[in-house]
Structures are given as structure tokens and as C-alpha cells.
Amino acid sequence: MDAAPGSLNPAIDPAGLDKLAEVAVTVGLAVRPGQDVVLTGPVEALPLIRRIVTRAYDAGARLVTPLISDEALALIRYQHAPEESFDHEAAWLFEAMGKAYREGAARMAIYAEDPMLLSDQDPDKVSRANRARSVAARPAMEPIVDFLINWSICSYPSLSWAKRLFPDLDETEAVGKLANAIFAASRADGDEPVADWKAHTADLAGRRDWLNQLRFAALRYTAPGTELTIGLADGHEWQGGAATAQNGINCVCNIPTEEVFTTPHALQVDGHVRSTKPLSYQGSLVEDIEVRFEAGRIVEAKASRGEAVFNKVLDTDEGARRLGEVALVPHSSPISQSGLLFFNTLFDENASSHIALGQCYRKALVNGAKLSDDEVAQSGGNKSLIHIDWMIGSGEMDIDGLDKAGNATPVMRGGEWA
Amino acid sequence: MDAAPGSLNPAIDPAGLDKLAEVAVTVGLAVRPGQDVVLTGPVEALPLIRRIVTRAYDAGARLVTPLISDEALALIRYQHAPEESFDHEAAWLFEAMGKAYREGAARMAIYAEDPMLLSDQDPDKVSRANRARSVAARPAMEPIVDFLINWSICSYPSLSWAKRLFPDLDETEAVGKLANAIFAASRADGDEPVADWKAHTADLAGRRDWLNQLRFAALRYTAPGTELTIGLADGHEWQGGAATAQNGINCVCNIPTEEVFTTPHALQVDGHVRSTKPLSYQGSLVEDIEVRFEAGRIVEAKASRGEAVFNKVLDTDEGARRLGEVALVPHSSPISQSGLLFFNTLFDENASSHIALGQCYRKALVNGAKLSDDEVAQSGGNKSLIHIDWMIGSGEMDIDGLDKAGNATPVMRGGEWA
Secondary structure (H helix, E strand, O other), rough: EEEEOOOOOOHHHHHHHHHHHHHHHHHOOOOOOOOOOOEEEEEHHHHHHHHHHHHHHHHOOOEEEEEEOOHHHHHHHHHHHHHHHOOOOOOOHHHHHHHHHHHEEEEEEEOOOOOOOOOOOOOOHHHHHHHHHHHHHHHHHHHOOOOOOEEEEOOOHHHHHHHHOOOOOOOOHHHHHHHHHHHHHHHHEEOOOHHHHHHHHHHHHHHHHHHHHOOOEEEEEEEEOEEEEEEEEEEEEEEOOOOOOOOOOOOOOOOOOOOEEOOEEEEEEEEEOOOOOOOOOOEEEOOOOEEEEEEOOOOEEOEEOHHHHHHHHHOOOOHHHHEEEEEEEOOOOOHHHHHOOOHHHHHEEEEEEEEEEEOOOOHHHHHHOOOHHHHHHHHHOOOOOOOEEEEEOOOOOOEEEEEEOOOEEEEOOOEEEE | OOOOOOOOOOOOHHHHHHHHHHHHHHHHHHHOOOOOOOEEEEEHHHHHHHHHHHHHHHHHOOOOEEEEEOOOHHHHHHOOOHHHHHOOOHHHHHHHHHHHOOOOOEEEEEOOOOOOOOOOHHHHHHHHHHHHHHHHHHHHHHHHHOOOOOOEEEEEEOOHHHHHHOOOOHHHHHHHHHHHHHHOOOOOOOOHHHHHHHHHHHHHHHHHHHHHHHOOOOOEEOOOEEEEEEEOOOOOOOOOOOEEEOOOOEEEEEEEOOEEEEEEEEEEEEEEEEOOEEEEEEEEEEOOOOEEEOOHHHHHHHOOHHHHHHHHOOOOOOOHHHHEEEEEEEOOOOHHOOOOOOOOOHHHHHHHEEEEEEEHHHHHHHHHHHHHHHHHHOOOOOOOEEEEEEEEHHHHHEEEEOOOOOOOEEEEOOOOOO
């Protein structure tokens, strides 16, 4: 009888969830009075969704429209839908979300997916469905990628995710442990989380400003299995922590965030690189990735697990083989120090320096919002249907900044800021 | 720990739910292989939603897109949103649903709302929000009202609804009792529900064809508190049971359904009428309605409860004071015989002859799909943002059909087919 949806799992500290909602709305989204909000999240996250909606209205949001997903329905599709289903998506819904954003709505997303949800499904179906989704989702993704409006993503400790992280614990313990890890990583575990976030974003802004002062032409990565030079886009702009959307709202897109990042030059990446953490991609796990770049393009890709999925991703389009983001995270970041692998990019990318295949972020170019698509491409910004982060940092990684003449400045040594 | 959303309340017979899903997909929606489906329903109905999605895919549906609502979020809005929220709706979402229907998607809706959800909220806010929703929802409602595509509505025994029906029972018992009442009313309780529905729709088709043969000019209602003559639209067409949408699919829009109905003439209704069951309208209850019509228009309206809400509804627009539907249901219908008041129009309208304020159904006019808006209006079809059924039938009601000369033919006597 107590299977009421939205009832809180007793393993989750309600005070922690309250603080996470406060961080999500106040720091993450920074919703403006009178602004609409589009909120996406899984049904299991209802206790957090309800808290976020409450706080958003208290902060003056005009209308919060929830789009609630269900993992069971996603699986039912794989098990029962006809073949043609997997080349199709509800484009009308993504177009509508895009319209809402262009009309000024903010976007709040809650990620709580089972990272292995689709691992037992036909990889061909998964790949086709992902591709169809990437194409259909473009109108909803563009205002996000172009940073037209304030947006933010946070997480919720769902049971299915917790079981993947802690398969040996009983369910209550697993959920409680994931909940506390999320609260800590999201800096929602202190007495004054909003003040803690102010200090943290100021710290990231300091790193960001130093890199923007130096404007390296390239970064050179050295680590076991990695010898890689990544040219940076002409007019690249380092970003980190809080940032200001085109609508003038200063928000924090990722809760948690530990990175400073910028736009690499899609044609100027050379060498080889090895991943240091598994990549969890839409229900599949890809481990021990090793790729070789020539003139910005991946010409060779291997993985000890999920190699077929990874190669299908690379075949999405021409831009899928090129970099769209480069990000620096110290090896001593709290998420790295937790020792946990979350199987969730939102967390794992903040445990390690990383790179992303695919679409670049316009906001990580000087005056990016005002550049035409051609100007973005000319400066080296990559274009693709995908944007997939994967982790390459470790305690053994050195990174140098190179100026145009090739002179090196230490940026990181042994995984830490130099 | 067992608060997993979507887990089935043990008071609900899973076999009954399976049969209800079978009826909804096979009889109600009659989804065509390759067709998309837009499915709306509350989070509490997930056990039925998942069964319906499974069966829809098994029947060949290409993609089912769920739009899942949450009553708690609706209440949070009333308790926390700023004033301006209540004059606003997510028009972008309704436009998108309309687009999906015009592109061929079927629409499946699950109603399981707490009928009194908003009864403690500010009636002014409720009325403004309803009006904003009616306006915004128009693009999504038009393809439904115009019967462009196959659509169907069924119900789920949610806890909040069950508690309103059976406030004196414990929760398990209340949900179980509502579940069994829904299964019985929806003719999903037999061994062969699809065959039962075939027999039932054949029976309704017989009544419908008799009325279409006679084509009365008007109906005259006589009962305690009621002396009413309702002119029927020129070229009205009686409908009942299964019907064929403009896309050629023969579906049953309401599960359950016991009515035959047609389009009245918006300018030719005279007399007074008293409601015989409460009207549950978007969270408010309106009881003992008494209205007087002159030349089709309600010129006086009273109610013992909810009079203010009812009068606000009448003020929605000019068409809200005129009739858009007239429906005949025998007093001996199974839903009437159950003795239950469901506080849900989908059920209660099938317990009693009823009339509806507001928008007419184009499909209840001969060749309705091909008529222009002007032609619909000229034939007497009403236009409004609203469509609200309310019950006027009883075991004491006599109905006569009148031809153009005023000659009477008995249609119902003592609430039964004559």
C-alpha cells in the first residue's frame, strides 16, 4: 500500500535533498522571477522534482512544466516495439522544448538513469535509436549548446543507479551511500551550501582567468599511454563554474562542477590518448579506450569493452571523430578523492581532466554568441550531433601550455595544477 | 524501500489491469501498425501505462510518447507559484501534441485524477488556470474534437480518487473496490473482454441507427424539475459505441461508454433543467444545478454547491452558455446500477442521460469532417473553449422525439428506452 510514487526512500536524508534542491534552483538554474522552466527527470526522482518545483515557484518562476520519463517504458520499447521504431523519435516534442527555450524558458534536468539500462539490448537498435534521438533533439539542444538561456543539470540517487555502483550492498544501504556521495559531490552537504558554492565558483573563476590571460595555442598531454597535442580554437575562451547565458542570467550548468574547459581546434589534434575511467554512454559501458588522432581526426579506435558501441558513435557523423571540448580537473577533486566511479558523466567528468568528442560549445569562444556557424567552424569549433565526454586525466598526467612558438608553460604536474 | 514508482498496489487485480489494457489498446484506441501514440496519464497510473505501452508496441505501434503528470506538482503550483502563473500555460506543449496528431499519432489518455484535488484552492486561480489551459490546449483539442485521428480515454484506480469515493474504507479496500468498479464498468471483467465489447458496440449501433433513421427535429425532456426542449442541429448525426475517425480507424473514444449522442442546435434550446448527479469539474464539485434556457442560451443558473465555479465556467465565452452535445443513456446502465458516483465524467456520464455545455463534436454532424466552421455554425453546431458534460437523466425521466410538425414519438420512458 505504500507504493505511492514520489514517496521518499527512507535511506535518503530529506535535509540533504532539500539542500540539493536549493543549490539546483538558486545556484544552478538561478531562475529569474517571471521565467518559465522546463524540467526533465525520471519518475523515481519525484521527491527531488517536487522540491525543485516548489523552490522554483518560491523564487518567482511563472510556470514549471515537468516532462517525466520512466526507465521501464524505455525498456518496454526495446522489448516490444517493431524494428522501424528505432529509426524514429518524437521530433515534435523536442521542437516544442526548443520553442520554449527560445521563448525564454530555463531548462532544469535531473539525471538519475541506470547507467547500464540498455546494456542487454541489441546494440544496433541502441545505436539507431541514439542517432534518431540526436537528430530529433537538435532543436532542443541548440539553445542549450548556444547558451541562449540559463540551464542546469543535477542528479538524484535512484535505486537502479545505486545498485550498479554498489552491487554488493543491500538496496537501502546502496541508495543511502549514493545519496550521500551525490550530496557531497554537489557541495550540498554543508551548513550553507549556497555560500560554499560562491567560494567554489570564485576558485574556478581564478583558474579560468589565468588561462584566458595566457591564451595558449595548444595543450600537450603526457601520461602512460598518452602523448597528445590539442590545438586550441582561435579565439577560444576558457569557462568554469558560473557563466552568463545570452539572456543575462549567471548560472552553473552542472551540479557538481570542478572543471575549467574551452574549445579545441577540430583540425589540430595529433597523437594518441588512453582513457583512465570507463565511459558510460546511454546504457553501454566503454572501457580502456585508446585512440589515435591525425590532424584532428580519430583514425584508429580501440576499447577493451564496448568497442563496437564506441565505433558506432564515431560513425555518427564527420564531427563525431573530432574534439569539441577540452577540460581540466585536478586529480585531487573531491569526486576523484571519493574513489567512486559513478558511471555518470556529470560526476565522472569532474573527477578527471577530459576531452569530448563532437559538438563544441559556442560559449567557449570569445563572443561566441555573435559568431555565425561559418565563423565558429573557421575558428576551429567542431560540429556534430553528439557531445560525449571521456576521462583521460590521472595522478600521472602532465599538461603543458604551448604558445605559438612552441614554448611550454606547466599547467598541470602529476594531475595537479602546476 | 518498496516505494518504487510503478509498483502495483496489491489491492488491484493484475489480471483485471491486463484486460483493461487489452480493451484500451485493441477496442479503445485500435492502434494501427506503424502508428505513433501520444499517451497522457498520471504517475500513479504507471502500472496501467506500462501495460498499455507494451500492448501498443505488440500491436505494431511505432513510438509511444508518454507525457506523465503528477497531482502533487499541480498542488505545489497553487501553493507556491506567483499570481501571474494562473493566466499562463505551456502553449508550446499543446501545440506540439496537436502537431503529433496532425502528423498521424493516436492519442491515449488515462484519467485517474482526484476529483477534489483543487477544491481547497482559490477558485479565482482555478478558474483563471482552467481558462488559460482551455485557450492553450486548443491546438491539441481540435484534432480530437474534429476526430482527425483515433483516440481513447480509460481510467485507473488511483488512491486519491478511491479515497474520495470511499472515505470510510481503509485505503487498500477503497482502491480494490474502485479497481473492481472500473473493471466492471469498462467491461474488462469477463473472460473475453474484446468479444464482450463487440456485442456491446453492436447494441449501441442499433440504437444509433434507429435515431438516425427518424432524425427528430427536437427532443422534449420531462422529469421533476425539468421541462426542456432541445432542438437538434440540422444534419445532426447520432453516434454511439465505435466510430470511424477521419484517418479511417474505427475506435471507441470512451472506455466505458453507454451513450448515444448527437449535436443539438445551439440556438434552439428552451425551458429549464435540473442536474441529477454532481458535476466534478477540474477539482471542484458542483451540485444540484438548475438552469433556464432561452433560445439556446442559459439565462439563469443556480447550484446548491459550487455555484460560483459553475457561473465562472459559463462566463468562459459566449458558447459556454449553450449546448454542444446531447446524449441518451438508459437508467439501467451497469454504471447507473452500480449505485456509485465516480466523481468522474467518464463514468458518471454513462450512468445517465446528459447534456454538455460548450464545443460541439463535428463528427456528430452528417459529413461533419468536410464542413467549414461557418457551415457547422449555420447548422446549429456550438463553438466554445469548453466541453462539460452534466447529468440530467433519472428513472423518472421521459423523453420524446419531435418531428418538424411537433408530432411526438416516445424515446425514453421512466429512464429506459421506449
